[in-house]
Structures are given as C-alpha cells and as structure tokens.
Amino acid sequence: MPSYQAYKDLFESLYGELCNYAYTFLNDDAAAEDVVQETFIRLWQRHQEMIGIPNIKPYLYRAVRNNSISALRKLQVEQSHQKGFEQLADTSEEPSEQEKREAKPHYEKLIYEAIANLPPQCREVFTRCRVQGMTHQQAANELGLSAKTVENYMGRALKILRKYLADYGLPVCLLLMVNFIKN
Numbered sequence: 001m002p003s004y005q006a007y008k009d010l011f012e013s014l015y016g017e018l019c020n021y022a023y024t025f026l027n028d029d030a031a032a033e034d035v036v037q038e039t040f041i042r043l044w045q046r047h048q049e050m051i052g053i054p055n056i057k058p059y060l061y062r063a064v065r066n067n068s069i070s071a072l073r074k075l076q077v078e079q080s081h082q083k084g085f086e087q088l089a090d091t092s093e094e095p096s097e098q099e100k101r102e103a104k105p106h107y108e109k110l111i112y113e114a115i116a117n118l119p120p121q122c123r124e125v126f127t128r129c130r131v132q133g134m135t136h137q138q139a140a141n142e143l144g145l146s147a148k149t150v151e152n153y154m155g156r157a158l159k160i161l162r163k164y165l166a167d168y169g170l171p172v173c174l175l176l177m178v179n180f181i182k183n
Contacts, residue, residue, distance in 0.1 A: 007047065010056065011040055018064050025068035035067045080166040114164040118157050125153035126161075 015036060022032035039060060053059055115123060115131075128139040129150070140150045 007044060014057065014060060015040075018060060021061060022064050022068045025065065026071060031071060032068075035071055036064055039063045039067055110165070111161075114161050117164065118160055122153050122157040122160065125150050126157040129154055 018036045018039070019029075019032045022035045023029060026032050026035065042063070043056075043060070115126060118126060124143065125139055125145075128134045128142065129136060134142070136147045136150045136154065139145075140147045143150070145153075
C-alpha cells in the first residue's frame, strides 16, 4: 500500500513540472495550479486503484492534459453564458411588444439558418422532434432508427445549435422559439 510519504514525494517532485505543462494549455498560472492540485487530489482518492501502475508519471501527464482541456471547455461555456447575460443585462427594461415583433424575423432567420447547417441526419431528426412535435419514439419509427439513436442525434443537433447561437452572442433560450415558429 502506498504511503503518504511516497505520495508527498511524488507531489513535490512533479508539481512544478505538471504546472508548467498545464500552463501550456491554459495560459493562466492559477488555473494551471488548480488543475494539477485537483489531479493530485483525485490520485489520492483513487490511490488503491493506482497501486498496479508501474510508472505513474505518464498517467499524471495525461490526467493533467485531460483536466486542462475540461477546464478550457468549462471556461468557454462560462464565457458564452456571460456574453449572453451581458446582452440581456444591457436591456434595462422588458422589450415592448413592437420590439419583440421586429426581432422575431431576425431570430427566426438565425434559427432556420442554424438548422439548415446541421448534418443531414441531425437536421431530419431535429425537424421531426422539435418542429413537427414528434416524440423520439415516433421519429425513430418513421426513420427506421432506434429511439436511442434519435436521442443521440437530438443531443448532437442541440449542441451544434447552441454553439451556433453562442457564436452570434445570442442566448440559448432562442432554441425554445423553434416550437413557437411553427405557430
């Protein structure tokens, strides 16, 4: 069973090196240190499972890389949410009905454009489920797919659409308009 001292020695010998490695992904000293510390915490929590690993250094590098990439993804999501929030916060009042009517064609155009840019199978599944109002099972039956495959296509379509809307700095809640557009 690995001792605390062996763990401490490993931490002290690789900490700086792993922080430098994480920095190459994150370009932020504090974030790099957070990633490395979190990696070592997880290592300690799972140390019983790690006993059989003969050389832990490559494992730690891979874990730091993966955790750095996860931290970057999380940061991108937070930034896109912040961008959408800032745009919403810029409007100090609820938009008037006239402003809503004037904005709707613009939003509809963006949503249709985003849907048109989906991969064909994702677009077909999304259109059936969200625009036509079918359940996943109904769409699966019509398309000759499993319900799980339809669910996967829907997840992929929503992810692509969220990114598309975020690139325009628009809130993701516009995807809810898809159900209202057909009305």
